[in-house]
Amino acid sequence: MKLTFTLALLFLLFASGQSARAQDFVYEPKNPSFGGGNTFNYAWLLSSAQAQNTIPDPAANSAAAQDPLASFASNLNQQVLAQLSNRLIASQFGQGAIRPGSYTVGNYQIQVTPGANGISVQVTDNSTGNQTTITIPNTP
Template identity: 45%
Template sequence: MRILLTLLLFGIAQSVFGQELVYRAVNPAFGGDTFNYNWLLNSANAQNGFNDRSLREDLSTLDDFAESINRQVLGQLTRSLFTAQLGDGLEAGTYSFGTLALEIFDSAEGLVVNILDTSTGEQTQIVIPN
């Protein structure tokens, strides 16, 4: 009985075939076919949700000037708010500017500034090295 079972298992094992798997890259940057380049680029551009705002060809000179003045006024207002709230320099503590919450503290890496937008929940961290 054991001999028959052993012969049966060897017979099945002999009849099973394996297949060799071969990886072929699709992206031409990783060795794939160069004819895939246009398809990959068009696919990536179709999925891109960002707009290129650096192209300012549609703004007239007057609109560009008005935008420049607006940026300067907002920058000066921001500097005066920071000076009024923080004084001459950044000191450890918690500060609030409208919907922005700033937390400033010292660490081994340097001065750390955590910025939290309380309306959206977005946050960022700035580390100023020693």
């Protein structure tokens, strides 16, 4: 009797059961950088990544640790060197436009020649023989 009742119950469960239904899985990225993620997640993902970052930025530490007096001295040195180079160039080339001719500055030979397209400046490194040509176009 017990066996018959169990078999009848199983038969009723299988006969009255509905077919299983499922839906398609849809992939949705979370990060907006990976094409299609929700843009509102960007700030949260960025702050989460920054909070987990345990490696210090060496550039940030060097800028913060620099002494203001050392920064002032470096800035002053750069300005003095800039003024010195301006005076050297003015004494070598004169004031105003660059005059055609041949100039020697240290290991460099500088040849300035006017042309149809403008002024051509050819710089030759005497120690290596490397040459660079710069054309300054005519202004209308």
